[in-house]
Structures are given as structure tokens and as C-alpha cells.
Amino acid sequence: MAQPNIGLLTGQQRSNWIRLRTMILLRWVAIVGQLVALTVAQRMYGLQLELGLCYLAVGVSVIGNLIAIFVFPENKRLTERENLLMVLFDLLQLGFLLFLTGGLNNPFALLMLGPVTISAAVLTTRSTVLVAATAIVIVTLLSEYHLPLRTELGYLLRIPDLFVFGNWIALVIAICFIGLYSRRVTSEIHSMSDALAATQMALSREQKLTDLGGVVAAAAHELGTPLATIKLTSAELIEELSDMPELRDDAALIREQADRCRDILRDMGRAGKDDLHLRQAPLMTVVQEAAEPHEHRGKLVEYTHDPDAGDAIDQPAILRQPEIIHGLRNLVQNAVDFARSTVWIEAHWNDDIITLRIMDDGRGYPPQLLGRIGDPFVRRRKTQTDNQQRPGYEGMGLGLFIAKTLLERSGAELSFANGADPYSSASPEGHHVGAIVEVQWPRSKIDARTGDNALPQGRNEPITS
Template identity: 55%
Template sequence: MFETKDDLIPVERRSDWVRLRTLVAVRWIAIFGQIASILVAIFLFNLHLEIGFFAIVIGASVILNIVASFVYPENTRLSERGATLMLLFDITQLSALLYFSGGLTNPFSVLILAPVSISASALRPKSSIFNGAVAITFVTLLALFHVPLHMADGAELIIPDIFLFGNWAAIVIGVLFLGVFSWRVTSEIHTMSQALLATQMALTREQKLTDIGGVVAAAAHELGTPLATIKLVSSELVDDLKDHDLLREDAQLINEQADRCRDILHSMGQAGKDDLHMRFAPLQAVIEEAAQPHTSRGKTVNLEVLGSEDGSEQPYVYRRPEIIHGMRNLIQNAVDFCETTVWVDILWSKRRITLRIIDDGAGFPPSVIGRIGDPFMRHRRSEKEVEKRPGYKGMGLGLFIAKTLLERTGAEMSFANGSDRHDMHLHAGRRSGAIVELSWRRDLIGVPEGEQNKALGENTPLKA
């Protein structure tokens, strides 16, 4: 994102582009390929390999994949550090395999370029340079130290030193070239995407300003005649009431206020005004604003202020559109699927702000709970769900938009069910359905203490 003075979140987190599930799937392919290569080398080419060492190295990859698959949700996106460590493991694992199978004499040594290219595409330059340097270091060590390949009869496979040096040079150059090339192309694509987004936002803002200007111009046109009449009549009264001081002062005040109305309309017509009082509000007020469109849909939406965990006062938070729109989508989803009631719990401390949205419905389907937040997500709907929401296609766009917007403000989100989806004791009015918990660091969305009571000054013209 383009960094601005008012931004509260880091500008860019490129590692968020990579899903853990993607790296796990690629690693499974690599594992099967490594096993197949070893079997072919042993049974087809009669090479003598130490199977025990290969089993340990490949087994480490299998264990890591199993842990990653069962511990983390399917839609987990890696942090910068997490992605760096995952790719560093792949470089280390492949280097260990090459060490026991001839080093750079092994034609599969070129595969070390794969994690380096992914790193350059998905991570920041600092992490990419680190992974590239580690890869070059391992390649250099493999050129000097490795277990030679032997045939079944004990004969050692040896290639001339010039070819060994050529393999080393080719891989090092490949690491540098592919790393720089991948980083450059990905950065240009990302920059263009952000530029298009900024253009769209600018056009949207301009359209809003145009609409505001049109309304103000229409208001000024409609009010122009009555204001002119008031101005004319009040001026005549000022002249006619020279001998009545009190009445003359009243007429003069009317005349001055007519001029003031004219000046206000003129200033609004130029660019509009930014109402500083609308920049932040108490946390409860912001949540009420987000929930308001869904409080009259036949379901009960209870906002429960659980209070502070450490005695601190209710925070004022910035009225960021991402928070309001994201919360509104989550509450809408809860209202859509609840039986009768939705609860929004509000609690805070000096360090964190936490919200929980709970309903008394059936909860999230087990088949999709790990993929909540992915767009265009579908699942087979029961007859009861079809009857309850006949026009709903269930593609997950609403939750995707809400998750994206809220995480952009720094929110940490988790999804769970209050009880088993097939619990036969579910009933209306019980907190047994879906649970969405959001948590922010207070300094990310909260107004600093004392700022909410500080004088704001005059409203300033909107900037296009």
C-alpha cells in the first residue's frame, strides 16, 4: 500500500501473498520426486546410496508437512519470518540430500534455484538476500565437501574439475539472476496493481466530491432567492427603523446572518468541509454504527459491554471505514445465520481491544471453517439452509472482504463454533453458534489518551 501520514499499519507485507498450504503442496511434490529419484538411481542405474541418511532427511520434510497440515488452518498466510524459515528449510533439506549424493556432480543440484526464486517473488529484499546468500554458501560447500557417488561394484563416479566449477558457477549465477529477475518483475506487477488501486480510489473520491459539490450547488441555487429576499427586506428595515434602536439592531442582526449564510454556502461550494468531530468516537458508538443496519431485520442484536480487564476507561477509536464496513459484514453474516439472537461482546484493556460476535445458529460448517476468508468458497448446503436463504450462493465474498479490511487495520481474527454443529440440544437464545473474535493492539485503532477531549479547531476544506 502507499504509505500516508494517517496510516496505522505497515505499508506492505508481501509474505502475506503466500499460503502455507501452497508451500506444503509443493513440498509434497518434491518429497515424492526425491523418493522416485533415489529408487531410480538404485534399481535402474545401480548406484550405491546410504538409504538411512536419505530417510532421515526426507523424513524431516514429511514430519514438517504433517505438522503444518494439521496444526494450522488451511487458509493460513505466512508471516515474513515464517515464509523465510520455510524456504530456508527447503534449501537446507535439498543441500543435505545433495551432500549424500555427489554434491554438484548430481544433476538435481539445479533444483536449489526453486526456493530462491520463490523467496525473491514473495518476500522483501532483506529476506530474499538472506536466503540467496545461504543457498550460495551451501552450493560452495557442496562443491568442496560431499559424499561421492559409487556404482554397485564400488567404482566412483568422477567428473573433471572444470565441469564441477562450471556447475558451481551456473548455479551461483542462476541464484543471482533469477533472484533479481523474480524480485524485479514481482515488484513491478505489485507497483502497477497499487497504482491502479490508487487511481480507482482517486476517481471514487473525486466522484464523491463532485456529488457533494452538486448537492451544495443545488442547495445554494435553491436558497439563493430566499436569502436575497431576506437580505433586501432586512436592509430596508434597517433604514426604516432609524428611530427604534432595539428593533434596528434586530434587523441588522438578520442582515448579518443572511450574509453569513451566503458565505457558508460559498465556502462549501468550493470544496466541501471535513467534519473533525467525525474522525473518532467511543468504541461502543462505532460498533453500534456498524450494527445499526441489521438491528431491524427481525433478529435481536445485543451489544454487551463487558468492560475493562484492568480498570481502564472505554477507548475512543478512529472511525476508519475499514473497521465499520468489516464489522458490518461480520454482523450481517451472524444475523443471516442465527436463529433469533446475535451477541457482540466488547472488552478492552490498556494494551488491547477485543470484540466477539456470537450467534445462536448452527455454526460454521466443519468442511469450510479452515478456509474462512478465502473468496469464491463454496460448500454443499443443507435443505434447511437453502430454505432459510434461497437466494444465497455462499461464495464467501462477504467474509473475505471483512477479513481483508479488518486485517488491514491490524486485527487478529479467529473463527470457531460454540458447540458441535450436530449438537441435538441447540436452541434459540443460546450462545451455541459461530464465534468470530477480533483483537487489536490498542495503539493501532485507539485514540491516544487525552486526544479525544482536545480542541479540534475549525473544520478544514476537503482535499481532492
């Protein structure tokens, strides 16, 4: 079964989520902070500043905000280019203020990290690199070129050159590290958000398929009345057409087929959408239902169960949940895709746990990715063999992530392993030497006959109208 096709968002698309009003609000906060800092520096500490140029720099930000407020609508979303220009403007404006107020001797030089962090969070990698490079250039220039800070009495305020150099190194490292850290975390959050959206779509799709069975049952119940009318009308026609044998035979055929439809619908229309047989099934029945779409793809799928657990008739009945069916279906699909010839599905159960193992005779999971199996968007370089086995497959790990997420929602724990070293040429073919997935549930989580999940047993009750 193909995975749900969702439009995974790029960084540039996400940057369009930022409203102009948000950036304007942040800039107002920066403007107020800059004015407060200039006022305190002059009035409380008596520092000699180039107030005209300082207020000019702040005034440019004020004018830019006012223009944005009156020219653009309140709900305007910034494009990638517009976001980049606004961040660069704020970075250059802050750099100019620091030039006027002592350069790296000014402790507020730490604020250079702000635009870089914002860029890493909302812009693309290319834009983030450009902003970070610009910040490093500005910091480097400020370490050498700046207007000195002087007190009211004319004393020069500056820290030793060694500390200036230390500040420069610290800022450059912080720009690189915080930018990379913020970018990495943001990308991880976005990837997880996209993957969870795909999982929700997959679950919704499987839920619709499950509900369809109930809809069919309900529809069958509703068809009972028109079929009864057909039967009654055909019976009257048989009596009225006694002197016309050919037409009488046609009416008899209509009645016979109406009786046949009645017999077929008798069992289908008893419980509507609450059909007990749609809500639970024996363990191996659910497993076979999940694997059925992949049984005829040129690979042998074998089903076995623990002989010590009892005969098949003693196997547990489990909840027929969409999460379980779709999750197992994805695991079987992955096994069939990479198996050489055979996939084994083994079931084990006891009074406490239910375990399924899905194994294949393929090459197994890449050892370097084994610890990351189940994470979304795990890419690796494709080999020629991969292209032959799964042409067009991008290998993002989204299918296994969906399976893992859905099955864990049902209470399962998943583990991934290899039956043998995939790089070893000594592994015999035809044995369980490929990938192994073990899915284990506490029996109380999915058992449909005991515990909190117990469902009614027996035949469906007829619907009375």
C-alpha cells in the first residue's frame, strides 16, 4: 500500500507563515530597549555619546515600522526574501549602534545573536548562512573600528585588548553554534510535525476503510424494505400473469432473486455500524488482513505461531483497530520490498503478552542506521540494488515512522534488529538473516475478550425500527 502523499513543507514555505505584524512588534520592543539604554547611559552614567547619530539609527527603525504599518495590510505574510531583508536590516542597524557606542567594549554586543537565531528558526539554510556570515563580518569590524566610549570627564572606557579578542572569539563561536543548534532543533521539529501529519492521514484513511464496513452493513439493513416491496409486487404479478407463461416466469425469477438478496442481507443488516465482527477478530486473522495487499507481489509470505501457545482456535481475539492494521501493513510492506524471496510472520502469546515478529531474507537494515530506525526522514545514499528493488523510492523512513507511531498508540513496543551481519558474505540464504521487527503488546491492551477492552460476544442483535 502506498504511503499517503502529503506536501512536505520546505523552509521557504514555512517562512511565509510569519506575519509582518509579528516582526513589527519585535522591532518595537528592540526600539524601546535601545532608547532606554541610550537614556540610561547618558543621564545616569554621563557617557559622551553621538546622540544625533544614535537617535538617527533608532529613528530609521521607527520610520520603517510606521511605513510597514500604514502601507501593508495587517494580515500580510512575509515572503522568504522579505523576511531576510528585515532580519538583515535589524542586524545592520544594531551593528551601526554598536559602532557608535564602543563596539565590542559594549556588553550589548551580545544582542548580535538575536537576528541569527531568528533567521535559523524561520528562514532557509541559505538565508541563515548569509545572516550568520554578515553578523560575523560586523563583529569582526566592530572589534577594530568603533567610536570610543568616554565619561563625562573625558575618561576613555575600554577593556583590555585580550578581552576584546576574547569577546570576538566568543561571539563568532556563539553565532555559529547557536545558529546551527537553533537550525537543527527547528528542522527536527518541522520534520516531526510533517511526519505526524502523514501518520494522522494514514490513520484517517484506515479508519475510513473500517467505517466503510459498518456503512455497508447499515446500507444492507436499509435495503431490506425495498426488497420486501419487490418480493410482494412480484408475487402479485405471478398471480395476475397466470395466462402468460413467459412473463410469469420472469416475475418468478424476480421473486427468486429477491429472496436470495433477502438471505444475503439477513446477516449483513443486523447490527449496522456496531457490527461485533468488525470490532474484533482472531490475532492471525488481523495479521493476514494487514498483510493481504502484499501477498501477491512475487514474495512468499509465511504465517506461523508458537506451537506451545495452543491450537489456532485458542489464539487470542484482539481489537481490530485501524492503528494496528495499518501499522502492521507498513511493516509487511517494508519486509516484502527488501526480501529476496520470503517473509515470515510469527505470532507468540501467553497470558501476559502478545508478540509478532516480521522477518525477511533480505540484506537487513544498514548497521549505521539501525539505532535511528523509526525516525522520520532518515535518508541514506541509494545503491544500484536499491534502485532495482524499489524504483522511485526515496528512503525517508516515513513508512516505518508511521508504523511505529500507530502501533505505539495501540500500546505496542517495537524493536528492530538484523538476523545476521548484512556485510558478511557467509550468511546462508533462505534463513532468517535479514531485517527483524518485533512488535510486543501487553495482552491487556488489545485483548478483546478480557480486561477493560472486552467486547460483547455472540451474534449481532437485530435492529428494530
